[in-house]
Amino acid sequence: MxxxxxxxxxxxxxxxxxxxxxxxxxxxxxxxxxxxxxxxxxxxxxxxxxxxxxxxxxxxxxxxxxxNKLMKLKVVFFAQQIRKSQEMLDEVRDNDMQIRTLLEMKSKKDIIEYDGKGGPTKEQTHDLSLFLAGKLDELTQQDIFRQTSVLHEETRRRLESFKEVLSHVEHERALYKAVPCSWPCMGSVTSTFGYRTHPLYNSTEFHSGLDIANARNTPVYATAYGTVHLCDWQPGYGRLIIVDHGYGYQTYFGHLQKIMVKPGELIKRGQLIGLMGDTGTSTGDHLHYEIQINGQPVNPARFLKKHSGDIVQKSLDGGINVRQ
Incomplete structure (x- = not known):
């Protein structure tokens, strides 16, 4: 107090x-x-x-x-980068579709089912409209994050697509190398695929390949890439080479005078593998050329017609000399 x-x-x-x-x-x-x-x-x-x-x-x-001004500058920069990236992805997508068209991948069921579809959502279209209109104040961090997420997902899908295209190209390349699509030798087609009267036994029998006649020691070439499966004397075929090309394809070269490869040897299309002769059941020098798919003989003319134009048809119909 x-x-x-x-x-x-x-x-x-x-x-x-x-x-x-x-x-x-x-x-x-x-x-x-x-x-x-x-x-x-x-x-x-x-x-x-x-x-x-x-x-x-x-x-x-x-x-x-x-x-805020610095942030706006960053937003402008990132928005421009996003737009450039989107334009590049659009170009990549167009090129992807062109490549698929050229490779005829659309004819394959699994690729049709996998072929990507898509488009911008309503929110993404709104974000793009804001950017194009210059209304950067209305763009939020979430908008930018959404756009970058879309670009990331689109990039991932494009990479998946190109991996698929690459896998398809590698498969088609390997398949092309395995398909016997060239002439094994020069000469005249003297007997076609199918039923015929046997030249020695005078009986109707099924002929499982083509007979191409020419002079003895005419070079015989591999018709596709593959591995030599057998080099040996076989009844009827004489000296025979069997080449395994993979994908179920095998080629037979019979009546050879000389075999110039060994079992297990890797060979290329057009590689010299033997010389024409008349070994085995034969009336003269010629090559018995046979194609089997999964163990079943098929008409070699199907492949030669496809890859050699009308030369094969004329050879089969008119007996003219086969040119390589």
């Missing part, structure tokens, strides 16, 4: 401030109470703190404004 009385007396005390000029003017005298001076001091302190707060707020405002 005594403390408050003493404090009250001190606050009611007055202080006098006197300003004495050097001239003849009268001195200026100001009298203030201690409480008033404390009020002025508190007001000055509050105003100083408030000014400092406003100054900091102003600085924060300009800093945030500068950061």
């Amino acid at each position: 005594r403390f408050w009385k003493k404090a009250h007396r001190e606050l009611r005390r007055h202080l006098t401030v006197m300003f004495i000029p050097h001239a003849t003017a009268k001195p200026l005298q100001l009298t203030f109470s201690v409480s008033f001076l404390l009020f002025l001091l508190g007001t000055w302190t509050a105003l100083t703190l408030w000014a400092g707060y406003l100054s900091n707020q102003h600085i924060d405002y300009w800093r945030i404004n500068a950061e």
Whole structure:
């Protein structure tokens, strides 16, 4: 209680401030109470703190404004990169479809089923519209994230598609190398595939290949890539070479005078493998050329017609010489 009385007396005390000029003017005298001076001091302190707060707020405002401008520049940059990436992906997708068309992949059921479909969602179209209209203020971080996610997914799908195309090309390349599609030798077709009167036994029998006649030691060539499966004398065939090409394809070269490859040897299309002769059941020098698919003889003319134009048809129909 005594403390408050003493404090009250001190606050009611007055202080006098006197300003004495050097001239003849009268001195200026100001009298203030201690409480008033404390009020002025508190007001000055509050105003100083408030000014400092406003100054900091102003600085924060300009800093945030500068950061927003920088963010907008980043948004513009990323949006441009997204648009460029989307344009590149569109071009990649077009090239992908052109490659598929050239490779006739559309004829394959599994690829038809896998062939990607898609398009922008409503939100993605809205985001693109905002960008094209220059309304970057309305683009949010979520919008940009959604666009980059779409690009990531589209890129993944394109990579999957190109891997599929590459796999298809590799398969078709290997299949092309395995298909016997060239002439084994030069000469005249003297007997075709199918039933015929046997030249020695005078009986109707099935002939499982083509007979191509020419001079003895005429070169005989492999008609596809593969591995030599057998080189040996076989009843009826004489000296025989069997080449395994994979995918179920095998080719037979019979009545050879000389065999020039070994079992297990890897050979290429057009490689010299033997010389024409008349070994085995034969009436003269010729090559018995046979194609089997999965162990069943097929007409070699099917493959030679497809890959050699009308030369084969004329050879089969008219007996003209086969040219390579």
